Amino acid sequence: xxxxxxxxxxxxxxxxxxxxxxxxxxxxxxxxxxxxxxxxxxxxxxxxxxxxxxxxxxxxxxxxxxxxxxxxxxxxxxxxxxxxxxxxxxxxxxxxxxxxxxxxxxxxxxxxxxxxxxxxxxxxxxxxxxxxxxxxxxxxxxxxxxxxxxxx
Numbered sequence: 613x614x615x616x617x618x619x620x621x622x623x624x625x626x627x628x629x630x631x632x633x634x635x636x637x638x639x640x641x642x643x644x645x646x647x648x649x650x651x652x653x654x655x656x657x658x659x660x661x662x663x664x665x666x667x668x669x670x671x672x673x674x675x676x677x678x679x680x681x682x683x684x685x686x687x688x689x690x691x692x693x694x695x696x697x698x699x700x701x702x703x704x705x706x707x708x709x710x711x712x713x714x715x716x717x718x719x720x721x722x723x724x725x726x727x728x729x730x731x732x733x734x735x736x737x738x739x740x741x742x743x744x745x746x747x748x749x750x751x752x753x754x755x756x757x758x759x760x761x762x763x764x
Contacts, residue, residue, distance in 0.1 A: 618676030621660075621714040623722055624684065625670050629704035633666030640698065641666065644691065651690050655683055660719070663726040670726040672714075684709050 628634045635641045645662040648671060652659045657675040664670050671687070674680065688705040695703040714722050 616676060619716070620674040620676065621672065621716065621719055621722075622674040622680070623670065623672055623712045623714050623726075624680075624709060625668060625711075626684065626688065626709035627668035627706045628666075629706050631667040631706070634695070634700055634703050635664070635669075636666035640695075640700075643698075644695065645669070647694055648687060648691055651687050652683075655686060657683060661723045661726050663729045665729055670729060672722065672726060680711050684711075 635644055641664070645664070648669065649659050649662050652662075652671060652673070655675070655678060657673055657678050660672045662669065662671050674683070692703055692705055
């Protein structure tokens with residue numbers, strides 16, 4: 613084959629330092645999501661959707677030419693600098709992140725999940741939501757009949 617092809621759907625989740633609600637100002641949250649989208653687009657990994665709440669972010673997609681750890685480093689460092697320029701001098705992202713592969717057959721469900729983050733997270737803490745998502749992806753992975761592995 614004379615070319616390289618790839619379609620990797622990735623659900624990336626990372627939170628603010630100590631899950632502090634730095635992104636609580638309504639317009640700051642949407643502007644941060646837009647800024648993250650620009651970083652992803654410029655990195656060759658345009659996001660299908662970006663969402664989250666005042667203390668964490670979800671993004672979705674990966675280019676065949678990107679390493680996940682480098683992309684996360686770029687996202688966090690660039691957006692952290694930008695948020696500090698927006699007047700949040702003490703802003704920082706938490707060191708870790710979650711990264712899960714997603715089957716094409718589950719893409720629409722995940723987009724809906726990410727877009728509904730505000731209403732979902734109100735009822736539960738970030739950690740519970742993260743653990744629940746991980747458990748759901750593991751159970752889908754073992755029951756998916758399309759033959760596509762959903763988790764990494």
